[in-house]
Amino acid sequence: MIEKKVSGKYRGLSLQVLPFSEVQDLTIAQRVKKILTLVLGNKIVILHGRLRPEEEARLIEDTMAMVDHIKSFRGIELAVIEPNLKNESFLVKFRYNLAKKLVGDNSALTVIGPATIVKEIKRDPKRLEVLLS
């Protein structure tokens, strides 16, 4: 739990770690709904793993539909960090891709937070920096 001082008061801010096993058997719609429900509860979600591109697109679509309908909701900040294999050998890359195919991509971390709390997630290839509003 992180606390943030807002005009003399402390407001709670929750980080929710979501193991990939909790979402892996869900459909795209269920997975996105689960994430957005947590984000709407002002939680910063740290998903162990990453969403597929079409799930990320669906997450953006559903987020926009919610921004349209929920007065105080402004959207999300989203970032993924994954191992940089650019300079690794063919064997390392092969092992990584094989493991990804067999057990899913859970070597990455996905951070999703409500836009009203997370101002920006700065991402470069090696690190993530979460800036709060």
Added chain:
Amino acid sequence: MFKILKRVSARIFGSLFRKRENIKIGFYGPPNAGKTSLANRICKDWTGEEIGSVSSVPHETRNVQIKEKVEIKYKGKTMTFKLVDTPGIATRVDYENFLRFGLKKKIAKKRAKEATQGIIEAIKWLDDVDAVIVILDATENPYSQVNITIIGNLVARKIPVLVVGNKVDLKKADVKKIESAFPDYEVVGVSAKEGINMDEFYESLFKLARKV
């Protein structure tokens, strides 16, 4: 026999011909990267008309804008394109950001509502384009998740991609950073506003069209 041969050859050549005709090119990217500016530059170069208005206020394009049959000639070759200019894709839309540009609250809220619907429309159009030009602001950090999500979706759909780093006329522009962020794609640096490096862009556009 002659009729059958004629029909078969018409079908083969017809499909080859169709492949190069009226290729649907989507303009995708984050807000304020210059998608409409680039589409306008192309349209003005080849049709004399613009496709849409541009503004420094984000989310100026809030509906998909289409320009049919834009015939482009490059080095003796001609190709016809259908240009599909889409609203900028973002994960957040806050009407309060528009107030900073001097917009009234009511107008800012309306703009935000239209922007959210525009983003949904842009994503839906991903299923209906033949190739995509991803336009990025070369003065901004290219490692944003929106850029990665857009390109990831194009790869998943097997849609050919050309990455354009726009605004190279500005001092802060860094096309090399875009190249290192997306090493698997051809990257061209242009200034749509000033018309810089458009020859190289058209060459890359023709290369992209040949992948369709």
